[in-house]
Amino acid sequence: MTAPSQTLPFTLLIDPLPADSPRGHFGDTFREVDWTAPALRVGELSAQRGDGVFETLGVVDGHPQAVAAHLARLATSAAICELPAPNEVQWRAAIAYAVERLPEQGEIVLKLVYSRGVDSGPAPTAWLHATAAPDFGTVRASGIRAVTLNRGYPHGVAEQTPWLLMGAKTLSYAVNMAALREAHRRGADDAIFLTHDGFVLEGPTSTVVLRAGGVFVSPAPSGAILHGTTQQSVFEHLQAAGERTEYRDVTADELRAADAVWLLSSVRLAVHVIELDGRPFPAVPELTRAFNAALLARTS
Amino acid sequence: MTAPSQTLPFTLLIDPLPADSPRGHFGDTFREVDWTAPALRVGELSAQRGDGVFETLGVVDGHPQAVAAHLARLATSAAICELPAPNEVQWRAAIAYAVERLPEQGEIVLKLVYSRGVDSGPAPTAWLHATAAPDFGTVRASGIRAVTLNRGYPHGVAEQTPWLLMGAKTLSYAVNMAALREAHRRGADDAIFLTHDGFVLEGPTSTVVLRAGGVFVSPAPSGAILHGTTQQSVFEHLQAAGERTEYRDVTADELRAADAVWLLSSVRLAVHVIELDGRPFPAVPELTRAFNAALLARTS
Numbered sequence: 397m398t399a400p401s402q403t404l405p406f407t408l409l410i411d412p413l414p415a416d417s418p419r420g421h422f423g424d425t426f427r428e429v430d431w432t433a434p435a436l437r438v439g440e441l442s443a444q445r446g447d448g449v450f451e452t453l454g455v456v457d458g459h460p461q462a463v464a465a466h467l468a469r470l471a472t473s474a475a476i477c478e479l480p481a482p483n484e485v486q487w488r489a490a491i492a493y494a495v496e497r498l499p500e501q502g503e504i505v506l507k508l509v510y511s512r513g514v515d516s517g518p519a520p521t522a523w524l525h526a527t528a529a530p531d532f533g534t535v536r537a538s539g540i541r542a543v544t545l546n547r548g549y550p551h552g553v554a555e556q557t558p559w560l561l562m563g564a565k566t567l568s569y570a571v572n573m574a575a576l577r578e579a580h581r582r583g584a585d586d587a588i589f590l591t592h593d594g595f596v597l598e599g600p601t602s603t604v605v606l607r608a609g610g611v612f613v614s615p616a617p618s619g620a621i622l623h624g625t626t627q628q629s630v631f632e633h634l635q636a637a638g639e640r641t642e643y644r645d646v647t648a649d650e651l652r653a654a655d656a657v658w659l660l661s662s663v664r665l666a667v668h669v670i671e672l673d674g675r676p677f678p679a680v681p682e683l684t685r686a687f688n689a690a691l692l693a694r695t696s
Numbered sequence: 697m698t699a700p701s702q703t704l705p706f707t708l709l710i711d712p713l714p715a716d717s718p719r720g721h722f723g724d725t726f727r728e729v730d731w732t733a734p735a736l737r738v739g740e741l742s743a744q745r746g747d748g749v750f751e752t753l754g755v756v757d758g759h760p761q762a763v764a765a766h767l768a769r770l771a772t773s774a775a776i777c778e779l780p781a782p783n784e785v786q787w788r789a790a791i792a793y794a795v796e797r798l799p800e801q802g803e804i805v806l807k808l809v810y811s812r813g814v815d816s817g818p819a820p821t822a823w824l825h826a827t828a829a830p831d832f833g834t835v836r837a838s839g840i841r842a843v844t845l846n847r848g849y850p851h852g853v854a855e856q857t858p859w860l861l862m863g864a865k866t867l868s869y870a871v872n873m874a875a876l877r878e879a880h881r882r883g884a885d886d887a888i889f890l891t892h893d894g895f896v897l898e899g900p901t902s903t904v905v906l907r908a909g910g911v912f913v914s915p916a917p918s919g920a921i922l923h924g925t926t927q928q929s930v931f932e933h934l935q936a937a938g939e940r941t942e943y944r945d946v947t948a949d950e951l952r953a954a955d956a957v958w959l960l961s962s963v964r965l966a967v968h969v970i971e972l973d974g975r976p977f978p979a980v981p982e983l984t985r986a987f988n989a990a991l992l993a994r995t996s
Contacts, residue, residue, distance in 0.1 A: 405739070407738050429738075431737065431738065431739065432737065433734075433737070434733075434734040434735045434736055434737055435734045435736070435737060435738050436734055436735070436736040436737070436738060436740065436743055437731065437732065437733070437734055437735060437736070438707050438729075438731065438735050438736060438809070438823050438825050439705070439731065439825070440736065440743055442742075442743040442744075442746075443736055443740055443742040443743040443809070443811070443867070444742075444750070444807070444809065444867065444869075445746070445867060445868075445869035445870060445872070445873055446742075446745070446746020446866075446867050446868040446869055446870050447869065447870050447873055448870075450744070477870065477874065478874075478877060507744070509738075509743070509744065511743070523738050525738050525739070545857070545859060546853070546856065546857050547857075547860075548848070548849045548850075548853045548854070548857050548860050549848045549849065549892075550848075550850065550892060553846070553848045553892060554848070556846065557845070557846050557847075557848050558874075558878075559845060559871065559874040559875045559877070559878040560847075560848050560871055560874075561870055561871055561874050566746075566870045567743070567744065567745060567746050567868075567870065568745075568746040568866075568867075568868030568869060568870035568871065569744075569745035569746055569747065569868060570745060570746050570747050570748075570777065570861055570864075570866040570867065570868035571859065571860055571861055571868065572745070573745055573747055574777065574778075574858075574859040574860075574861050575859045577778060577859070578858075578859040592849075592850060592853060
């Protein structure tokens with residue numbers, strides 16, 4: 397067994413096998429590379445066209461979080477983008493291979509990338525890249541300021557237009573990054589996308605959950621909304637505590653009238669909104685604390 | 697002077713200088729690399745998030761085409777994406793450096809990529825990648841089958857939502873590629889995007905021009921439509937021949953009722969539509985021939 401590298405960033409190139417490969421050992425399909433060295437060709441369609449899919453998962457004290465949910469979504473994203481189905485067993489093995497070599501304590505970001513490969517090339521390319529998570533302790537306690545931004549699409553369009561890939565977590569993420577810059581320009585920390593006709597979608601890198609009338613609500617995953625892995629964990633936690641949870645359409649007006657709003661994501665975890673579109677917003681920090689305690693205690 | 701490499705692909709990594717750099721010689725900012733070797737780090741935001749901008753230009757018998765228009769659009773795209781302004785003189789020098797080393801005959805695709813750089817890195821990264829153009833002789837003569845696809849956005853939304861980056865040619869091109877796959881699935885060769893409410897936008901990799909009532913019309917460049925470099929050359933050609941050209945809103949019904957429709961792009965150049973949404977479409981192949989003769993004769 398290789399000694400843990402204990403250093404970050406850590407990069408693993410993966411030679412992706414077909415989903416139906418009968419192999420059970422994958423060691424020779426993994427190659428550790430120095431993260432500062434070039435590893436991708438300029439012909440990479442990830443780099444040329446944002447053509448591929450990804451997942452970002454957290455590793456907490458040696459436990460990769462919500463692996464099954466992330467790999468299920470990776471497979472969904474790949475199917476929407478008509479990429480070959482990823483080999484789940486190989487990806488699980490890659491995550492395990494990495495985790496064995498990562499620091500055993502602390503919070504780590506594990507990014508899985510599955511690209512269409514090199515232009516005119518024979519096969520997808522794949523890699524895993526681990527970095528130290530930023531310290532989100534403060535923001536988990538103090539909350540964030542959010543702004544709503546129009547995502548341009550009317551409600552229900554994504555379901556009629558699968559080529560817009562709204563249900564896939566693709567590498568074409570420039571709009572998500574631009575939305576965060578717009579939020580910062582408006583003096584906020586994060587954004588919540590609305591449809592053109594005023595329904596709540598999701599954050600550029602997060603899932604929205606609100607509490608209204610004693611029920612915890614998340615906009616229904618759909619052609620336009622990714623099913624949040626962290627939101628699923630929070631709903632499980634709430635259900636176990638006897639709380640009511642619901643997926644349904646949420647209007648911007650309902651968002652603004654909610655008792656509390658959270659943005660959930662894999663590494664920052666749960667943060668509550670303390671300001672929405674420039675106005676103070678009610679929050680329940682003790683619930684955020686409970687969500688994060690539950691999330692950080694996950695061992696799978 | 698270096699001997700021409702005369703081989704393709706040809707890759708040049710560029711160390712991008714600020715736009716206001718006073719330098720006049722750029723040789724030490726260019727580095728030729730073997731296109732089969734890794735050249736990019738996995739931390740590249742181009743590969744991780746499609747976060748960057750690009751241009752694709754044609755080189756015909758040693759003449760790079762419409763360089764000024766492409767570099768102007770690269771600068772516009774960079775501004776929309778809040779990237780540092782590209783150094784136009786350096787990019788011109790990079791193109792010249794490459795062209796000196798490329799085969800002197802034939803049609804070549806020159807792709808310019810300007811990425812936000814490595815995650816948390818200090819500066820953008822840039823490269824130029826030259827490949828042999830596919831043989832488009834047949835399709836220029838025979839035309840293409842096109843389908844209209846809903847781009848999801850209502851008319852006029854892009855102008856209100858600059859964070860959707862619709863006016864920038866970004867590396868987040870997965871939707872454009874998915875639209876081409878959808879066109880192929882429908883038995884066509886290419887797509888024409890419409891707004892959700894039925895206005896003509898552009899092709900995934902081309903500009904639309906139609907002839908209606910004796911006037912050559914292209915949908916007005918806007919927050920949602922890139923200004924086509926090849927379309928600009930064709931309009932100049934038409935104006936020089938005394939024809940009327942116009943930019944204006946075009947509805948899907950007007951598109952379907954047109955005398956003829958062309959898709960214009962930098963490397964395939966002009967192709968006429970012979971089938972639209974499964975129905976035979978009128979074409980004027982002799983005009984396509986004239987357009988392509990004029991385009992191929994450009995020396996700048």
